[in-house]
Amino acid sequence: xxxxxxxxxxxxxxxxxxxxxxxxxxxxxxxxxxxxxxxxxxxxxxxxxxxxxxxxxxxxxxxxxxxxxxxxxxxxxxxxxxxxxxxxxxxxxxxxxxxxxxxxxxxxxxxxxxxxxxxxxxxxxxxxxxxxxxxxxxxxxxxxxxxxxxxxxxxxxxxxxxxxxxxxxxxxxxxxxxxxxxxxxxxxxxxxxxxxxxxxxxxxxxxxxxxxxxxxxxxxxxxxxxxxxxxxxxxxxxxxxxxxxxxxxxxxxxxxxxxxxxxxxxxxxxxxxxxxxxxxxxxxxxxxxxxxxxxxxxxxxxxxxxxxxxxxxxxxxxxxxxxxxxxxxxxxxxxxxxxxxxxxxxxxxxxxxxxxxxxxxxxxxxxxxxxxxxxxxxxxxxxxxxxxxxxxxxxxxxxxxxxxxxxxxxxxxxxxxxxxxxxxxxxxxxxxxxxxxxxxxxxxxxxxxxxxxxxxxxxxxxxxxxxxxxxxxxxxxxxxxxxxxxxxxxxxxxxxxxxxxxxxxxxxxxxxxxxxxxxxxxxxxxxxxxxxxxxxxxxxxxxxxxxxxxxxxxxxxxxxxxxxxxxxxxxxxxxxxxxxxxxxxxxxxxxxxxxxxxxxxxxxxxxxxxxxxxxxxxxxxxxxxxxxxxxxxxxxxxxxxxxxxxxxxxxxxxxx
Numbered sequence: 001x002x003x004x005x006x007x008x009x010x011x012x013x014x015x016x017x018x019x020x021x022x023x024x025x026x027x028x029x030x031x032x033x034x035x036x037x038x039x040x041x042x043x044x045x046x047x048x049x050x051x052x053x054x055x056x057x058x059x060x061x062x063x064x065x066x067x068x069x070x071x072x073x074x075x076x077x078x079x080x081x082x083x084x085x086x087x088x089x090x091x092x093x094x095x096x097x098x099x100x101x102x103x104x105x106x107x108x109x110x111x112x113x114x115x116x117x118x119x120x121x122x123x124x125x126x127x128x129x130x131x132x133x134x135x136x137x138x139x140x141x142x143x144x145x146x147x148x149x150x151x152x153x154x155x156x157x158x159x160x161x162x163x164x165x166x167x168x169x170x171x172x173x174x175x176x177x178x179x180x181x182x183x184x185x186x187x188x189x190x191x192x193x194x195x196x197x198x199x200x201x202x203x204x205x206x207x208x209x210x211x212x213x214x215x216x217x218x219x220x221x222x223x224x225x226x227x228x229x230x231x232x233x234x235x236x237x238x239x240x241x242x243x244x245x246x247x248x249x250x251x252x253x254x255x256x257x258x259x260x261x262x263x264x265x266x267x268x269x270x271x272x273x274x275x276x277x278x279x280x281x282x283x284x285x286x287x288x289x290x291x292x293x294x295x296x297x298x299x300x301x302x303x304x305x306x307x308x309x310x311x312x313x314x315x316x317x318x319x320x321x322x323x324x325x326x327x328x329x330x331x332x333x334x335x336x337x338x339x340x341x342x343x344x345x346x347x348x349x350x351x352x353x354x355x356x357x358x359x360x361x362x363x364x365x366x367x368x369x370x371x372x373x374x375x376x377x378x379x380x381x382x383x384x385x386x387x388x389x390x391x392x393x394x395x396x397x398x399x400x401x402x403x404x405x406x407x408x409x410x411x412x413x414x415x416x417x418x419x420x421x422x423x424x425x426x427x428x429x430x431x432x433x434x435x436x437x438x439x440x441x442x443x444x445x446x447x448x449x450x451x452x453x454x455x456x457x458x459x460x461x462x463x464x465x466x467x468x469x470x471x472x473x474x475x476x477x478x479x480x481x482x483x484x485x486x487x488x489x490x491x492x493x494x495x496x497x498x499x500x501x502x503x504x505x506x507x508x509x510x511x512x513x514x515x516x517x518x519x520x521x522x523x524x525x526x527x528x529x530x531x532x533x534x535x536x537x538x539x540x541x542x543x544x545x546x547x548x549x550x551x552x553x554x555x556x557x558x559x560x561x562x563x564x565x566x567x568x569x570x571x572x573x574x575x576x577x578x579x580x581x582x583x584x585x586x587x588x589x590x591x592x593x594x595x596x597x598x599x600x601x602x603x604x605x606x607x608x609x610x611x612x613x614x615x616x617x618x619x620x621x622x623x624x625x626x627x628x629x630x631x632x633x634x635x636x637x638x639x640x641x642x643x644x645x646x647x648x649x650x651x652x653x654x655x656x
């Protein structure tokens with residue numbers, strides 16, 4: 001299932017149908033240019049992307065200054081001699097750019113990577129890449145402060161609006177591929193031109209820019225994930241991912257063509273991930289040109305994409321649906337578990353043999369997510385490694401089909417149980433449960449990090465679980481790989497614990513099952529509950545936004561779990577529920593202040609607002625409730641006893 005298809009088609013089939021004269025002319029012209037011309041015509045924007053993605057702290061004006069300083073070299077890329085290739089020019093531009101930074105010590109020191117300048121070019125590039133900061137989760141991309149002002153600027157200087165947008169996207173999403181930035185900046189430009197003609201410009205901007213914002217955010221997540229695979233795992237894993245994706249999208253294409261394209265695309269991903277924007281744009285353009293110029297386009301689903309202008313072909317093809325599954329005989333797949341010569345093929349040409357298995361399995365199971373197919377592939381590799389050492393290997397590996405089915409069944413059951421729980425608990429309580437589970441697995445993360453991480457997991461369940469069975473399975477597996485990939489990048493930057501490290505590093509295919517099975521980190525020793533860990537709302541309690549209040553409750557929940565990871569879920573939820581109940585009660589009272597004074601202990605109440613401090617004695621009281629397990633059973637419910645702490649009991653500890 002394609003997660004981004006609705007967004008993709010909203011973007012490409014709404015905005016590509018441009019109503020402005022300029023865009024119509026652009027569409028007509030770009031249908032007939034080759035990849036090199038496209039590269040040459042957009043070199044300035046491409047260079048801006050490269051500079052802004054590496055030098056994220058620079059202002060727009062500073063980025064443009066560097067672009068101007070590199071303009072002589074970019075001009076050379078526009079006028080190439082017959083023996084010169086665009087890729088060589090791209091490499092030269094990247095090398096010159098890094099030299100330029102290192103020769104300007106002020107910029108190098110400001111970016112905090114002056115140490116990169118003391119090493120050679122290849123190692124230098126890797127060093128620079130380590131300093132890229134992807135903060136896509138922190139805030140939305142490129143907010144429009146004043147639509148009227150944007151429209152006035154667009155009227156006066158159309159280029160600056162588009163260039164400014166390219167700058168903002170590039171610095172915020174340093175792993176977003178250059179071709180995507182060029183495409184979405186064209187979509188943004190069209191939206192601005194359209195909305196500036198509307199009476200209600202603000203409403204128009206919100207409506208037309210929201211799908212662009214969502215697409216950029218989510219595709220950037222995917223690009224960063226692909227970059228992580230290329231860095232963390234060997235080239236075989238990266239190639240296997242591409243082979244599965246290509247086979248699912250083009251199941252009628254023969255194996256040799258799929259295998260060849262998989263290598264090309266894997267290498268293209270590496271180029272894009274290394275920040276070589278010129279080579280990335282060139283490589284993507286050449287790939288799309290090859291795909292669309294084939295005598296028979298490999299998939300009926302991508303034929304409409306090839307009719308689009310060059311900038312839009314790539315995003316459209318990448319996000320197109322998988323082609324219809326062909327009628328395939330069972331024999332080609334059966335030979336991998338029933339042929340007596342399997343071990344000889346496995347021994348003679350292991351890589352080719354396993355790739356062919358992956359190809360045959362993927363084209364017959366396009367409904368499965370990539371990680372699930374890779375699990376089957378891993379099981380098959382391990383099976384042959386074991387069986388081919390035996391006297392009768394056929395008897396051993398003939399059970400492969402049943403093992404493959406078991407892998408799929410177990411993966412499916414995990415997702416089904418996950419979604420059943422989501423349906424039973426509802427969004428809010430399901431999120432709380434995830435916080436409890438993952439705080440136990442990774443207590444070293446801050447409460448804020450745990451809330452945000454589990455928020456993404458809860459959102460995935462909200463999105464995927466209502467889908468029909470097959471789609472639900474693929475959707476959850478697909479989003480889980482991205483969410484866990486982000487967690488593993490966090491671990492890579494600052495190690496969390498050995499269990500998380502094992503799940504991140506051991507097997508890409510089995511990363512999700514590993515995290516599902518991860519238990520409490522018994523090595524973690526929580527520091528005492530500090531004075532600012534219980535609640536930190538600074539607004540009036542009754543005026544706090546619901547989302548803000550929920551976040552604070554969940555941070556409190558996470559901090560409580562860190563203190564007592566072996567306490568029951570009901571114990572945690574009871575304390576949180578009681579807290580929320582008392583807040584609601586007092587906010588509805590005629591005199592909220594009096595209610596707070598009577599109901600809340602002094603560590604929480606200071607006048608009509610929440611304190612950001614917690615007295616140590618109160619922390620001890622909360623922990624004591626968990627330790628002593630002071631609950632009584634009433635039917636199927638557990639009720640917290642003595643949750644209220646008497647005012648007199650803590651009067652001397654009041655934080656002022």
